Amino acid sequence: MSATKVSGSEVRAPEIPGGDTNAPEVSADRARPGAPTRRGALPYVLLLPAVLWLLVLFLVPMVYQASTSLQTGSLEEGFEVTWHVRTYADAFGAYWPQFARSLLYAGSATLLCLVLGYPLAYLIAVKAGRWRHTLLVLVVAPFFTSFLIRTLAWKAILADGGTVVALLDRLHVLDVTGALGWTEGNRLLATPLAVVCGLTYSFLPFMILPLYASLDRVDVRLHEAARDLYASAPAVFRRVTLPLSLPGIVSGTLLTFIPASGDYINAELLGSTDTRMAGNVIQSQFLRVLDYPTAAALSFLLMAVVLLLVTVYIRRAGTEDLVR
Amino acid sequence: MSGTPAPTPAPTSALAPGQTPARRPTATPAATTAPRGAPRRRRRRAGPPLVTLAGLLTLCYLVLPNLVVLLFSFNKPDGRFNYTWRRFSADAWTDPCSVAGLCDSLALSLRIAAWATLGATVLGTAAAFALARHRFRGRPGVNALVFLPMAMPEVVMAASLLTLFLNLGVRLGFWTVLLAHITFCLSFVVTAVKARILSMDPRLEEAARDLYAGPVRTFLRVTLPIAAPGIAAGALLAFALSFDDFVITNFTAGSAVTFPMYVWGSVQRGTPVQVNVIGSAMFAVAVAAVAAGQLVGRHRRARADRRAGTPKSWHEVAS
Numbered sequence: 357m358s359a360t361k362v363s364g365s366e367v368r369a370p371e372i373p374g375g376d377t378n379a380p381e382v383s384a385d386r387a388r389p390g391a392p393t394r395r396g397a398l399p400y401v402l403l404l405p406a407v408l409w410l411l412v413l414f415l416v417p418m419v420y421q422a423s424t425s426l427q428t429g430s431l432e433e434g435f436e437v438t439w440h441v442r443t444y445a446d447a448f449g450a451y452w453p454q455f456a457r458s459l460l461y462a463g464s465a466t467l468l469c470l471v472l473g474y475p476l477a478y479l480i481a482v483k484a485g486r487w488r489h490t491l492l493v494l495v496v497a498p499f500f501t502s503f504l505i506r507t508l509a510w511k512a513i514l515a516d517g518g519t520v521v522a523l524l525d526r527l528h529v530l531d532v533t534g535a536l537g538w539t540e541g542n543r544l545l546a547t548p549l550a551v552v553c554g555l556t557y558s559f560l561p562f563m564i565l566p567l568y569a570s571l572d573r574v575d576v577r578l579h580e581a582a583r584d585l586y587a588s589a590p591a592v593f594r595r596v597t598l599p600l601s602l603p604g605i606v607s608g609t610l611l612t613f614i615p616a617s618g619d620y621i622n623a624e625l626l627g628s629t630d631t632r633m634a635g636n637v638i639q640s641q642f643l644r645v646l647d648y649p650t651a652a653a654l655s656f657l658l659m660a661v662v663l664l665l666v667t668v669y670i671r672r673a674g675t676e677d678l679v680r
Numbered sequence: 681m682s683g684t685p686a687p688t689p690a691p692t693s694a695l696a697p698g699q700t701p702a703r704r705p706t707a708t709p710a711a712t713t714a715p716r717g718a719p720r721r722r723r724r725r726a727g728p729p730l731v732t733l734a735g736l737l738t739l740c741y742l743v744l745p746n747l748v749v750l751l752f753s754f755n756k757p758d759g760r761f762n763y764t765w766r767r768f769s770a771d772a773w774t775d776p777c778s779v780a781g782l783c784d785s786l787a788l789s790l791r792i793a794a795w796a797t798l799g800a801t802v803l804g805t806a807a808a809f810a811l812a813r814h815r816f817r818g819r820p821g822v823n824a825l826v827f828l829p830m831a832m833p834e835v836v837m838a839a840s841l842l843t844l845f846l847n848l849g850v851r852l853g854f855w856t857v858l859l860a861h862i863t864f865c866l867s868f869v870v871t872a873v874k875a876r877i878l879s880m881d882p883r884l885e886e887a888a889r890d891l892y893a894g895p896v897r898t899f900l901r902v903t904l905p906i907a908a909p910g911i912a913a914g915a916l917l918a919f920a921l922s923f924d925d926f927v928i929t930n931f932t933a934g935s936a937v938t939f940p941m942y943v944w945g946s947v948q949r950g951t952p953v954q955v956n957v958i959g960s961a962m963f964a965v966a967v968a969a970v971a972a973g974q975l976v977g978r979h980r981r982a983r984a985d986r987r988a989g990t991p992k993s994w995h996e997v998a999s
Contacts (some may be wrong), residue, residue, distance in 0.1 A: 376700075385711060385962060397719075397893045398814065398817045399810040399813075399814035400807040400808035400816065401810055402807060403806070403811070403822060404808050404816075405802075405803050405806065405807075405812040406804060406806065406807035406826075406866060406870065407804040407807070407864070409863065409865065409866060410825050410826070410863070410867075411825075412827055412861055413810045413841065413844070413860070413862075413863040414825070414828070414837070414840075415825070416844060417837075417840035417841050417843060418840050420840065420844045420847050421839060421840040421843045421844075424843045424846075424848075426958065428806060442772070451871035456854065463886065472738045472741065473690055473738060475731050475734035475735040475738060476734075476735035476736075476738040476739055477735075478731055478735065479732055479734075479735030479736070480729060480735070482729065483731065483732060489877070489974065491739065493967070493970050493971075494739055495739070495742060495745060497743070497746070497963065497964075497966065497967055497970075498745065498746050498964045499920065499924075499980070500744055500920075500941060500962050500966035500967070501745075501746055501749055501959040501960070501962055501963045502924055502928055502940055502959055502962070503924050503940070504940050504941065504943040504944060505749055505943060505955060505956065505959035506745040506749065506959075507745075508947065508951060509744075509745035509746075509748040509752070509945070512748055512752060512764070513744065513748055513761055515763050515764060516766070532691045533784060533830060557741065557742070557745070560738070560741070560742060560744070564738075577691075579896065582934060587958075612833075614831065614832065614833060615833060616929075617833055618832075618833020618834055618836060619821075619833075619835075620835065620837040620927075621926065621927070635833070635835045635927075636771065638835055638836075638839055639835065639930070642839055642931065643930070643931070648843065648846065651845065652843055654841065655835065655836050655839040656836075658833060658835070658836055659832050659833070659836045662833055662836075663831070663832065663833060666831065678752070
């Protein structure tokens with residue numbers, strides 16, 4: 357029970373991007389009679405610690421990062437702000453393949469998550485009956501083992517000469533994926549396919565839980581009504597179920613894509629030097645190469661690209677939602 | 681089971697045959713003559729189990745690594761690397777702390793997670809009440825400030841925190857990790873608690889006040905108990921996030937070694953079997969806790985039903 361509650365509130369979290377503009381306003385109105393006198397200072401007192409915390413440890417670091425990205429110098433002589441904007445151009449020029457790869461891998465993983473996660477979310481929300489809680493626990497349960505250990509387990513599963521490789525080889529799947537450039541020779545590890553599968557695995561629950569939450573809210577009687585009006589099963593799905601689960605799809609894809617685009621663990625553990633993503637570059641520039649200006653510029657670029665994509669996506673998803 | 685096209689039917693094609701073809705509606709009116717409950721069951725059973733099958737395959741994909749971790753915790757590898765199965769051995773289970781540094785890193789992770797949970801929960805709950813219950817100037821700004829940390833890749837936040845610490849000349853270690861963890865857990869706690877408060881019926885508080893409870897008493901006896909599950913969920917989430925965090929810790933830890941840092945560091949020289957033992961033990965403890973919680977909940981509900989005189993199946997109908 358407790359686990360499902362956790363997942364429930366976790367699920368509600370992502371809906372902020374789309375729904376925040378009106379939902380809290382409405383509820384604040386509703387809440388106001390509950391708090392009868394508006395004691396002027398109280399909200400500020402309650403908020404002050406958290407807001408100060410986020411200002412000092414979230415916004416100020418962003419400013420520092422911006423200033424670092426405009427510095428030049430060396431570790432020995434120290435860095436100085438010289439408004440060297442070319443760092444951005446140089447960094448992007450040198451590492452655009454990794455950025456493109458990040459977006460490609462994260463996009464593919466998000467799509468795979470949607471395709472894999474939708475049937476499971478549907479199964480849990482609509483068909484599972486008394487198995488619902490058990491299935492939900494099984495979706496959340498993998499979280500309890502450390503993320504890194506589970507990713508390492510994929511290394512064992514996909515290992516060269518292992519069962520999976522042998523099976524896929526015999527089914528000639530590896531020939532197909534090899535021709536597509538997803539794998540090389542008869543191995544899975546250190547290929548783009550392994551990285552995308554790892555990313556998909558890592559963020560699949562973030563897709564399933566919001567999907568489940570929105571499918572769970574769909575009134576079953578709507579399906580029945582559509583059926584009674586002679587809609588075919590595909591039509592019921594396309595015209596009723598899918599549009600009603602759209603909020604879940606939007607928040608699920610966001611919750612998958614955003615972390616996947618910055619991930620460097622899967623690319624490091626399951627990939628090779630040819631599958632390095634933007635996160636890998638940022639990590640190595642910051643922690644190994646110690647070229648802080650370039651590293652900060654790359655990090656800023658990643659943030660800008662992701663925020664831009666997410667904003668465009670939310671806009672489009674939002675309007676589509678209204679049109680329907 | 682590597683996520684290749686095999687188990688990935690497109691959602692439309694997977695769900696379409698999951699229900700029945702078009703001639704089905706003609707059968708629906710006939711079902712009304714059947715006893716109660718029959719139509720629903722018929723409909724569920726009527727569709728070929730394609731959706732169910734696809735869903736269960738996804739579930740296997742999700743659970744498979746945990747099973748592999750468990751399996752390899754009983755392995756006795758020949759070399760340093762624990763990626764191929766050799767022979768059964770329970771050595772690692774009998775002595776999980778025999779590897780240098782492993783249990784120290786675990787203790788450090790637990791300590792950081794505990795403090796981070798406390799900090800984030802206190803700060804976040806207060807902020808959530810203010811955001812959910814009060815209107816004030818700058819509310820949209822605060823909402824954005826809370827939301828933004830969740831809307832960007834973790835590595836960006838980690839990198840910005842590192843630049844802050846570097847520029848201020850702070851020595852990296854326990855404290856920088858703790859500060860960073862509270863920062864990223866905070867938003868999740870605020871969101872979880874806020875959702876709970878917003879879903880609360882304000883009439884309950886009005887009723888309490890109508891019954892002459894003062895604001896403090898109303899808060900302590902009505903508001904807080906109702907918000908408690910949200911706070912607990914937020915705290916649990918914060919603990920899990922902090923305990924399992926690698927990216928932000930990687931950037932802010934300096935030479936401090938948390939459990940995920942230990943695992944990461946051990947990849948090159950060969951991860952010890954004991955890491956699998958700890959991973960499996962965490963899994964087992966968590967699943968047992970969930971199962972126990974379910975049993976207690978069911979027991980409590982059953983007792984409440986008996987006291988209220990409602991039939992046992994009432995809750996099943998309602999839920």
